[in-house]
Amino acid sequence: MSLRSLFYTKYIFKRCLLYIWYKRYVKDNPVIQADIHQCLKVRGSKQIKQPLNKQFNHLMIHYPDYAYVFFWRINKLNMLWRSIFVDTRSCKIFRSTKIAGGMMCYHPFATVINAKSIGKNFQFRNGLTIGNKGNDNSKLPVIGDNVTVGANAVIIGDITIGNQVVIGAGSVVVKDVPPYSIVAGNPAKIIKRLDEN
Template structure:
């Protein structure tokens, strides 16, 4: 049996035994990097960003995750350009977490790829599984929202604060609740409203500059 048998099954979304993962594929490196990040003075922004780019499997040019943050592996998470996450976010990435461009996470957002068997006897044998999470471009996830294993959040969508997302979210949609349900579609009315507010903002700003 390959020493990487359980690690390969973990990334394939199959049942695996975490204690049997080979040491060379363990999550320790990511946990050490996170510990370094969380212990840095908060004004050492460039150092924090450099370590976060080492932590994640892939990143875009503009990335900032406000410490403290928490990961399982770190390298199984890939983020696009212009990514921002507020403090206390959790990336439980036993399987892949793929995040697109222009994504924002509020404080204490948790992305959980890990799952466990519903049968107690099997669960107690330390057998578990993980399903990937995908967050597409231009998504905003409100504070304390939970994204559960296997979920895709579609482009331009918003997840309301405190939501528990158990199913895929269609693009251009606002969802909320526990379990999260569709509240409404996002579209032209939102663009008109916020275009007016944006214009008012710049008009007011120009008066005082």
């Protein structure tokens, strides 16, 4: 088999898988659709004007970070064909964590997410740790809508992060954060309020 025909066979195989997955997991799933929309919107992709199936195909083929989120959503992180869409990633999102639609990660390396719940349009970068305090899973964070977290941030304990919060890179958050805040530092402190003029 020539290199060209091998490439073509792999291309057709990928497209067939994407067609099946679109019909089975995406077409009637508003949470996955929200992930797709948010990922394209934040990246400023022109694909956002395409039909949903083309948006899904584009993200699965060109964005392994999105593909990771997709396989997590369908609870198939160990799927046989996953490796042709996702690079090896060191990321763990606990199945008990409830995450609304619109989740997006830029580089999920070295990330552990163990929260009670996370609202819609959650964005994060590499090195994020969200977890319990004292190895007690009753003491987990609750994170609101439209929260963006920078690289290497830590969010620990029975705390609440409000809506529209930005957590700066390297921050250590161990206390509640009110809505419409930008926090940074160790320990994290409010450095700006987004609802004040």
